[in-house]
Amino acid sequence: MREAWNLFFSPNASVKDKTAAVENGAQYELMIEVWAKAPKAAALRVRIDDVAFTSDLDATVRYTLFSHGRQVGPAGPGKSVRQNSTWKLSFKTVCSLTRYGKDVPQVAVC
Numbered sequence: 001m002r003e004a005w006n007l008f009f010s011p012n013a014s015v016k017d018k019t020a021a022v023e024n025g026a027q028y029e030l031m032i033e034v035w036a037k038a039p040k041a042a043a044l045r046v047r048i049d050d051v052a053f054t055s056d057l058d059a060t061v062r063y064t065l066f067s068h069g070r071q072v073g074p075a076g077p078g079k080s081v082r083q084n085s086t087w088k089l090s091f092k093t094v095c096s097l098t099r100y101g102k103d104v105p106q107v108a109v110c
Contacts, residue, residue, distance in 0.1 A: 001059060001080045001087035002048050008089055009046040023081045023091045031098065031105055038101030043067045049075065057082045061093075065100075072100075 004021040007013050015033045019025035022032060035041050050062040064075040079090035095110035 001051060001061070004080065004086070004088050005046050005048055005061065005063065008094075009044055011042060021088055022094050023083055023088045025088070025091075028091065028094070028107055031107055032094065035094075035098055035101040035104045038104060040067070041097070041101035041104070044072070044097075044100055051080075059087070 008018050008021045010017075013021075015029065015036050018036055019029045019032050022028065025032060045066045047064045047066065048061060049064055052060045052062075054060060059080045061078045061080050062075065063078055065072050076096070078093035078096070080087050080093075081090050082088075091109070095106060098104040098106050098110070
């Protein structure tokens with residue numbers, strides 16, 4: 001699970017890799033691509049503070065975001081889901097992160 005979160009926030013990960021780290025990510029690739037290329041979003045790094053498994057397929061993730069070594073925004077609860085035997089960031093969590101990217105198109109389900 002931490003691997004998916006770290007991959008999503010990695011400056012070295014490709015859009016394809018970031019998309020693969022998100023629940024149903026292929027459906028939302030354009031949104032993820034624009035977010036990943038936005039300078040403010042691209043500077044974000046994540047620290048996973050706590051994980052609480054709510055079922056075999058869901059977990060609540062308490063995380064803190066940093067930009068250039070400084071904490072940004074409030075620490076957030078997010079979600080991870082297990083999809084095809086792989087833990088991923090929940091799509092709703094990714095939706096909540098779009099505020100960190102300028103002109104990131106949110107899909108209607110956000």
